[in-house]
Amino acid sequence: MVRYRVRGGNALRGTAFIQGAKNAVLPMIGAALLAATGRTVLRNVPIIEDVRRAVELAEAVGAYIELHESERTLVIDASRVSSPVLPAEIARRFRGSVLFTPALLHRLGEAIVEGVGGCNLGSRNLDFHYLGYKRLGAIVDEGETVIHVKASGLTGATLYLDTPSHTGTENLIMAACLAKGTTVIENAALEPEVLDVIDMLTKMGARISGGGTGFITVEGVEELHAVEHTVMPDRLDAGVFAMAAAITGGELSLVGTGLDLGVVRYKLEQMGVEFARQGAVQHVRCEGPLRPINIITDTYPGFATDLQSPMMTVAALAEGTSYIHERIFDGRFALAGELNKMGANVEVDGSRAVVRGRTPLTGARVTAHDLRSGIALVLAGLAAEGETVIDSGYLIDRGHAHLAGRMRALGADITREISER
Ligand SMILES: CC(=O)N[C@H]1[C@@H](OP(=O)(O)OP(=O)(O)OC[C@H]2O[C@@H](n3ccc(=O)[nH]c3=O)[C@H](O)[C@@H]2O)O[C@H](CO)[C@@H](O)[C@@H]1O
Numbered sequence: 001m002v003r004y005r006v007r008g009g010n011a012l013r014g015t016a017f018i019q020g021a022k023n024a025v026l027p028m029i030g031a032a033l034l035a036a037t038g039r040t041v042l043r044n045v046p047i048i049e050d051v052r053r054a055v056e057l058a059e060a061v062g063a064y065i066e067l068h069e070s071e072r073t074l075v076i077d078a079s080r081v082s083s084p085v086l087p088a089e090i091a092r093r094f095r096g097s098v099l100f101t102p103a104l105l106h107r108l109g110e111a112i113v114e115g116v117g118g119c120n121l122g123s124r125n126l127d128f129h130y131l132g133y134k135r136l137g138a139i140v141d142e143g144e145t146v147i148h149v150k151a152s153g154l155t156g157a158t159l160y161l162d163t164p165s166h167t168g169t170e171n172l173i174m175a176a177c178l179a180k181g182t183t184v185i186e187n188a189a190l191e192p193e194v195l196d197v198i199d200m201l202t203k204m205g206a207r208i209s210g211g212g213t214g215f216i217t218v219e220g221v222e223e224l225h226a227v228e229h230t231v232m233p234d235r236l237d238a239g240v241f242a243m244a245a246a247i248t249g250g251e252l253s254l255v256g257t258g259l260d261l262g263v264v265r266y267k268l269e270q271m272g273v274e275f276a277r278q279g280a281v282q283h284v285r286c287e288g289p290l291r292p293i294n295i296i297t298d299t300y301p302g303f304a305t306d307l308q309s310p311m312m313t314v315a316a317l318a319e320g321t322s323y324i325h326e327r328i329f330d331g332r333f334a335l336a337g338e339l340n341k342m343g344a345n346v347e348v349d350g351s352r353a354v355v356r357g358r359t360p361l362t363g364a365r366v367t368a369h370d371l372r373s374g375i376a377l378v379l380a381g382l383a384a385e386g387e388t389v390i391d392s393g394y395l396i397d398r399g400h401a402h403l404a405g406r407m408r409a410l411g412a413d414i415t416r417e418i419s420e421r
């Protein structure tokens, strides 16, 4: 059992180093398995539990992997991939396991998916993935728990996603890269991580156009080769550190953010947080009281659902009533009950939450129900009086690298503990 212990009250100050993006590196590990020869090198890899699970899963199907932690580098040799089975005991522990299917289909003619994990956020369907594979010529047997996808070669087709699924878009692009002919994916996801994956696949020899427009065209090629690629910065990790500065009345220089924080920045600015960019460094600070905010989550460029939970903590610390509308997942408000244990006043009604601030937060024993509710509770702990203990800390480790160490370097009083229960 991993748990985090946070004693609140310290303003965070200094330079925060933003990790590489979880939601880019996972599809990239899947993409690396498409190369039948050579070694792929991924740089700026976040050392998070999901990456460890992805390494285990790639090894389980026969890839040779070196994870060089201090260099944040992965070396992947997929030449000996030989097993089509994504074993349940690894695959059920993270969502990214679904991203291994296209490579197994192309390399071995089949993929046996014994389970797919990920944060428990209500319904998380995969129908767009499987319908897409079928349109490309695969046979998909959906059993109770195991899904068997078979194809003796895929052929390009026109595909349509009912909503712009993030991993769905990545999977169908990867499936189309080595299919015969042209594939068009309509209503494709626009997330920067998807564009980063397209960049990597393009270096590998894929012919992809239209990334970022919602209409992606892929011209199938004969083979893809191993390349070196640097994973883009994690905008969710960056958002969390910006919020940590905001709620503690601190001042941080974010290094490694690369891209702008977009709507998260605008929302925090409306709340009274100040941002200033100096070249590659993003400064964030907050002196006065926070103002309340309205948030509607959406696919990119809308407000990211993954930052909705941390933002709920910020809203609880704002002077006035904030409104949150969650439109992506039907079960992403488990945080409310935990925040209320700490003294917040959050009322949930279906997909909407009303957060009445500012109520003083007091340390309590709380539970992370998923990765982002976990990090939101860490934020609450930083601003609370007394000690907060967050159970199920593994979920935080799924997506944030060396969190306690990075926050301690900025003045936070936080420890990560491992115990028997
Ligand atoms: C590893 C990874 O990249 N995870 C991210 C990815 O998850 P993931 O790719 O699983 O999320 P999707 O974009 O696919 O899902 C969004 C919504 O679409 C629905 N849907 C999706 C696919 C499908 O075949 N059928 C269907 O109905 C889902 O139930 C959900 O309600 O995008 C989410 C939304 O930005 C983020 O919260 C996750 O951090």
Ligand SMILES: C=C(OP(=O)(O)O)C(=O)O
Residues within 6 Å of the ligand: 094, 095, 096, 117, 118, 119, 120, 121, 306, 371, 372, 399
């Ligand atoms: C939902 C998330 O991740 P995953 O899709 O990997 O479960 C998340 O990162 O908040």
